[in-house]
Amino acid sequence: MSYFQTPFPYNNNSYSRTVRQVQGKMIIEGNGRITVMPDQAIMNIGVMTENSNVEIAQNENSKLSNQVIESLQQVGISSHDIQTLSYTIQPIYDFVEGKSILKGYQVQHVFEVTVRDLQKAGEAYEAAVSAGANMAGSLRFEVSNKEGYYQEALQLAMKNATEKAMKLGQQIGVTIQLPPTKITEEPVAFAPKELSMSFATETSLQAPPPIQKREIEIEAKLSAVFQY
Incomplete structure (x- = not known):
């Protein structure tokens, strides 16, 4: 997208007219994209427990959650890369003859796990499930040096x-002045590749699932003002 703005020539006074070079400007949008391979994976995985007694449900959840953390550390995941994403306690009700009766409580503890060695993504997933994880969310691929690639x-x-401006200048017969007088960076949402993961509560993995990484596209946009 581009448009041109050209001021009208003006009179110096009512008796004489000075011929001046008419100057204008064009505003050009620029787009840049690069495709890179991710070097880390972010997975959401958790533990859900239920019991009629809220304290028992919490204790069971705490035990399994600690087992999941230990299993992830055993496959090389740093404790700094295992963060709590959410922890919730919810009452469970049964509806009998139009009335809600408290059945028990459900406790959920969801972790966000950063796997910095993509070769270990499947192994980390298997270890967590084997240790008691029974909730799976998303798995997304990212790059650790996002800012460098964005630049x-x-x-x-x-x-x-710049190339757009030069070509347009040639088409309308004007000389584009470089560098541009103003550059405005446009916001771009970074959207990493995301996969869904799910399994039944009774799932028992016999081997690490093969998790294939996907390329990531990083985009930048700007608008530049060129004089001619």
Whole structure:
């Protein structure tokens, strides 16, 4: 997208008119994209327990959650990369003849686990399930050096805007002045590749599932003002 703005020539006074070079500007959008392979995976996995006694449900959940944490550490996941995403306690009701009767309580503890060695993603998943994890959320791939790759995409966006401006200048017969007088970075949402994971409560994995990484596209956008 681009548009041009050209001021009208004006008179110096009512008796004489000075011929001046008319200057204008164009505003050009630039886009840059790079595709990179991820170097880490973020998985959401958790433990859910139920019991008529809330304290027992909590204790069971705490025991299983600690087992999951220990199993992840045993396969090389740092404790700093195992973070609590949510912890909830909810009452469970049965509805009998239009009345709600308290049946018990459900406790959920969900972890966000960062796997920095993608070769261990399947192994970490298997270890957590074997230790008692019975909730699975999403698995997304990311890059640890997001900012560095974004800066590369931003340079490509600037190159794209400049090339557009030069071609438009040739088409309308004007000389584009470099560098641009103003550059505005446009916000771009970073959307990592995300997969869903699910399994039955009684699942028992016999081997680590093969988890294949996917390429990630990093995009940058800007608008630049060029004088001519």
